[in-house]
Amino acid sequence: xxxxxxxxxxxxxxxxxxxxxxxxxxxxxxxxxxxxxxxxxxxxxxxxxxxxxxxxxxxxxxxxxxxxxxxxxxxxxxxxxxxxxxxxxxxxxxxxxxxxxxxxxxxxxxxxxxxxxxxxxxxxxxxxxxxxxxxxxxxxxxxxxxxxxxxxxxxxxxxxxxxxxxxxxxxxxxxxxxxxxxxxxxxxxxxxxxxxxxxxxxxxxxxxxxxxxxxxxxxxxxxxxxxxxxxxxxxxxxxxxxxxxxxxxxxxxxxxxxxxxxxxxxxxxxxxxxxxxxxxxxxxxxxxxxxxxxxxxxxxxxxxxxxxxxxxxxxxxxxxxxxxxxxxxxxxxxxxxxxxxxxxxxxxxxxxxxxxxxxxxxxxxxxxxxxxxxxxxxxxxxxxxxxxxxxxxxxxxxxxxxxxxxxxxxxxxxxxxxxxx
Amino acid sequence: xxxxxxxxxxxxxxxxxxxxxxxxxxxxxxxxxxxxxxxxxxxxxxxxxxxxxxxxxxxxxxxxxxxxxxxxxxxxxxxxxxxxxxxxxxxxxxxxxxxxxxxxxxxxxxxxxxxxxxxxxxxxxxxxxxxxxxxxxxxxxxxxxxxxxxxxxxxxxxxxxxxxxxxxxxxxxxxxxxxxxxxxxxxxxxxxxxxxxxxxxxxxxxxxxxxxxxxxxxxxxxxxxxxxxxxxxxxxxxxxxxxxxxxxxxxxxxxxxxxxxxxxxx
Ligand SMILES: Nc1ncnc2c1ncn2[C@@H]1O[C@H](COP(=O)(O)OP(=O)(O)O)[C@@H](O)[C@H]1O
Ligand SMILES: [Mg+2]
Numbered sequence: 001x002x003x004x005x006x007x008x009x010x011x012x013x014x015x016x017x018x019x020x021x022x023x024x025x026x027x028x029x030x031x032x033x034x035x036x037x038x039x040x041x042x043x044x045x046x047x048x049x050x051x052x053x054x055x056x057x058x059x060x061x062x063x064x065x066x067x068x069x070x071x072x073x074x075x076x077x078x079x080x081x082x083x084x085x086x087x088x089x090x091x092x093x094x095x096x097x098x099x100x101x102x103x104x105x106x107x108x109x110x111x112x113x114x115x116x117x118x119x120x121x122x123x124x125x126x127x128x129x130x131x132x133x134x135x136x137x138x139x140x141x142x143x144x145x146x147x148x149x150x151x152x153x154x155x156x157x158x159x160x161x162x163x164x165x166x167x168x169x170x171x172x173x174x175x176x177x178x179x180x181x182x183x184x185x186x187x188x189x190x191x192x193x194x195x196x197x198x199x200x201x202x203x204x205x206x207x208x209x210x211x212x213x214x215x216x217x218x219x220x221x222x223x224x225x226x227x228x229x230x231x232x233x234x235x236x237x238x239x240x241x242x243x244x245x246x247x248x249x250x251x252x253x254x255x256x257x258x259x260x261x262x263x264x265x266x267x268x269x270x271x272x273x274x275x276x277x278x279x280x281x282x283x284x285x286x287x288x289x290x291x292x293x294x295x296x297x298x299x300x301x302x303x304x305x306x307x308x309x310x311x312x313x314x315x316x317x318x319x320x321x322x323x324x325x326x327x328x329x330x331x332x333x334x335x336x337x338x339x340x341x342x343x344x345x346x347x348x349x350x351x352x353x354x355x356x357x358x359x360x361x362x363x364x365x366x367x368x369x370x371x372x373x374x375x376x377x378x379x380x381x382x383x384x385x386x387x388x389x390x391x392x393x394x395x396x397x398x399x400x401x402x403x404x405x406x407x408x409x410x411x412x413x414x415x416x417x418x419x420x421x
Numbered sequence: 422x423x424x425x426x427x428x429x430x431x432x433x434x435x436x437x438x439x440x441x442x443x444x445x446x447x448x449x450x451x452x453x454x455x456x457x458x459x460x461x462x463x464x465x466x467x468x469x470x471x472x473x474x475x476x477x478x479x480x481x482x483x484x485x486x487x488x489x490x491x492x493x494x495x496x497x498x499x500x501x502x503x504x505x506x507x508x509x510x511x512x513x514x515x516x517x518x519x520x521x522x523x524x525x526x527x528x529x530x531x532x533x534x535x536x537x538x539x540x541x542x543x544x545x546x547x548x549x550x551x552x553x554x555x556x557x558x559x560x561x562x563x564x565x566x567x568x569x570x571x572x573x574x575x576x577x578x579x580x581x582x583x584x585x586x587x588x589x590x591x592x593x594x595x596x597x598x599x600x601x602x603x604x605x606x607x608x609x610x611x612x613x614x615x616x617x618x619x620x621x622x623x624x625x626x627x628x629x630x631x632x633x634x635x636x637x638x639x640x641x642x643x644x645x646x647x648x649x650x651x652x653x654x655x656x657x658x659x660x661x662x663x664x665x666x667x668x669x670x671x672x673x674x675x676x677x678x679x680x681x682x683x684x685x686x687x
Contacts, residue, residue: 029509085436157527160519163509170472170498171575172490172524218510218555 005130006243012132012140013235013254016196017205019144020189021231022151022224024206026182028214030162034089035077037203038096039183040190042073044103044199047124047191052110059139063191070187073099100199127198127251129239136195143192150185151224158182159220197251205231208258215269234258288390289329291359294338295389297348298356302417309345357417363389364410364417365400371411372404378411424486425450425579425610426471431480433463433470439478439633440466446629446638453605454612455625455641459654462632464614465501468581472498484579494523497577499568501584507556507564514552516567517542520574535574542573545600561588569597579610586615598624618650 027036046069047062054061073095080091107122123131132140151158157178160168169175186206193202213226238254267274296318300308310318312326330346333339338352348356366385370376376384392400401407409415426448433441441463448454456464469475471482473489484492497520520542521535543549546566551559556567565585572580586594601611605626615621621628621641628644630636636653637644 031506153528156522159511159515160522163511163516164500164505164519166469166472166474166500166504167498167519167571168522169474170496170500171522172493173522173527174524214510218557219512220510220515223510 006239008132008134008137009129009243009250010236010239012137013129013196013239013250014232015140015144016192017209017231017235017254017258018228019147020193020205021209021227023147023182023185023189025210025213025220025224025227026158026162027186028207028210033203033207034092036186036190036206038077038092039070039073039186040194040199040202041096041103042099043069043187043190043194044124045069045099045106046103047194048103048106048110052106059136062195063139063143063188066191067184067187069099070190071183074183074187123198124194125198125200126249127194127196127201129196129242129250129254132196140192143188147185147189150181154178154181197255201251201255204255204258208255208262209234212258212261212265215265215273230261231258234261284390286325286329289325290333290338291355291390293329293333294348294352294356295359295363296356297339297346298353298360301348301353302360307347309342309347311345314345354419357419359389361417362392362397364414365397365404365407366392367410367412368404368407368416369400381411423450424448425454425484426612427483427486428467428471429480429482431467431470431482432478433466433475434478435466441470441631442634443480444631444635445480446635448610448612448629448638449627450610451605451608452610452626453601453624454610454627454629455621456612456614456629456631457618457621457625457653458616458631458636460616462616462653464616464631465583467631468498468583468612468614472496472581494575495578497572497575497580499572499580499582499585502561502565502568502588504583507559509556511556512552513543513548513554513556513559513567513570514539516556517570517574520571538576539570539574542570545573546570547596562590562593565589566593566597569600577609579612580604581612581614583614584616585613586617586620618654621645 024036027033043066046065046067048065049069050061050065054065076095077088077091080086080094081088084091086094157168157173160173161175161178161182165175168178189206190202193205197205209227209231210223212230213223217223217226234254234257237257239250241257242248242250242253265273270276293315296315297308297310300310300318312330316326330339330341333352334341334346336351337349338355339346340349363385366388367378367381370381370384371378407416424447428444428446431441431444432439444463444467456467458464466475470477471484471489482489484496489496514536517539518531518535521531521538540549540552543552546569548563548566548570551563556564559567565588569582569585572582585597589597601613601624604611613625615624622645625641627639628641629638630644630649630653632653637649
């Protein structure tokens with residue numbers, strides 16, 4: 001199992017994945033996820049030309065060819081953006097498709113002349129990690145080192161240019177040089193990357209580790225480290241899976257594992273993740289139901305002019321709500337001494353009454369605010385107030401009361417119940 | 422007293438549509454100066470051109486009597502708060518430290534001295550206890566103060582700030598204003614882009630009224646007159662905006678940027 005080929009492939013993919021992930025962090029943060037994709041496609045003609053001229057796939061030729069094509073594409077995009085009114089994504093796709101088309105054209109030429117079949121030029125399209133040679137490995141090592149050193153050296157420049165390019169220019173940083181350095185690093189990363197996962201999947205290798213890492217941290221150095229770790233883990237995982245299952249290509253597996261990391265991060269991440277958001281939604285729903293029940297009881301008291309009790313059934317009828325969670329909510333309200341259970345149903349305690357009054361007050365204040373300040377018609381405001389009564393904090397309430405000048409009644413002439421003290 | 426900023430016959434455009442027309446004024450040193458005009462009147466564009474972020478079609482600007490490149494370290498710039506993505510992974514200290522970045526320390530590590538200066542700047546804007554806070558978690562007013570702290574950390578002689586009072590609560594506004602007055606008392610020049618007329622008169626010693634062209638520039642008593650304000654704020658400058666569209670549509674070339682050399686100095 002642990003033969004030399006596997007170790008070579010393992011090591012190669014690891015170096016490659018982690019170093020391109022680190023470079024990709026800045027593209028991701030800049031919101032230029034597409035640019036890596038564009039460069040990957042644009043490299044193709046350079047690589048194929050180098051293949052023809054270099055009589056085979058000597059890594060040195062390939063890198064020079066790729067670098068040239070990548071830089072031409074990059075500055076081509078910038079040139080088009082500057083000289084025409086085209087939007088940036090249009091310029092990117094224009095250059096991408098032209099270069100890629102040219103590359104495919106060259107490739108079919110090479111294939112027809114029969115040069116390509118042995119070395120397998122198609123590896124650049126879909127990648128072929130298993131074909132990594134010792135020579136490749138040395139080159140990968142050198143490039144990975146170069147990428148990491150480059151990012152370390154230009155860290156301040158990349159950080160500031162990504163966050164606030166105008167400021168970088170204003171303090172006189174050499175923005176052209178920094179951008180050039182970044183482009184060279186991206187092209188180098190892509191050059192190595194496409195030999196393993198291919199042009200098509202390269203964007204995933206640049207961007208997905210960043211997306212996963214960003215879910216877990218808000219510190220740039222930690223994000224760089226995490227992106228590299230995710231990419232390394234994916235490289236290891238992908239290589240092992242493809243080695244275990246017969247006839248399975250490595251590149252797509254690496255990208256699949258990366259995708260798995262990406263999606264699980266989106267689900268599990270603290271605060272911004274799907275699970276955390278769902279939890280918040282549930283807790284908001286519970287809060288809404290609690291406050292609605294208290295409001296309902298308060299409203300009933302207001303109409304009757306005396307304390308009243310309501311059964312759970314009556315509550316469902318009145319609110320047109322479902323039973324779902326009702327028993328639970330009532331039990332919680334009881335536990336917090338906001339309601340008491342009597343033989344004829346549930347009734348408010350003093351604490352519960354005050355809370356119900358607060359919700360009714362917020363509802364009516366907001367209705368008044370909508371009509372007075374935003375000029376909305378009185379028959380359109382109720383649904384909005386139904387939501388906002390659960391959202392408005394005491395500070396905002398105070399602001400509204402002040403701005404409206406301690407109003408007495410809402411737009412429907414119902415009294416606004418303040419806490420009497 | 423010498424001049425802080427000179428703007429000479431400046432015309433600037435986006436996609437060959439001019440948004441500043443032949444603007445020409447000089448600003449004194451050691452004052453709080455307001456660049457005032459309605460939204461879209463070209464205030465940000467003017468500041469960006471002075472900072473070398475946009476190339477003028479014609480005209481030129483100087484700071485302390487010299488081109489920007491000669492005095493860059495004496496100039497500090499605060500961009501509009503909304504011009505950056507505050508979701509960027511950085512804490513407050515990271516951003517303030519950016520005020521210490523220079524061309525000649527780009528490849529060097531941040532020093533203890535840089536940290537000391539950044540800490541002092543944070544103290545001045547009352548944000549020291551937030552030094553480790555993620556910038557995405559700050560309120561609008563706090564983000565604005567982070568930007569001001571970053572600019573203080575530059576330790577410059579002139580400060581150009583784009584709308585530092587937008588999205589800021591009343592208490593913060595007072596605090597910023599006090600800070601600006603302290604800076605003025607230390608002999609610094611502060612240029613503030615501002616669109617709110619209500620407060621402009623109170624805040625500034627000197628006012629530049631702008632609306633695509635220069636309406637007036639001078640001590641506030643001279644500039645803050647009903648006629649001039651009406652001119653700046655009342656109605657759109659229909660002729661200029663129509664002409665701008667026309668120039669943009671026909672791609673009519675404006676004067677060249679090196680117009681300074683060609684112009685006889687009289
Ligand atoms: N990037 C841009 N591209 C095209 N037009 C722009 C751009 N930025 C600003 N403008 C236009 O230039 C004019 C002046 O803008 P700006 O300088 O931002 O005004 P202000 O700062 O006074 O609100 C506005 O009409 C605006 O629409
Ligand atoms: Mg502006």
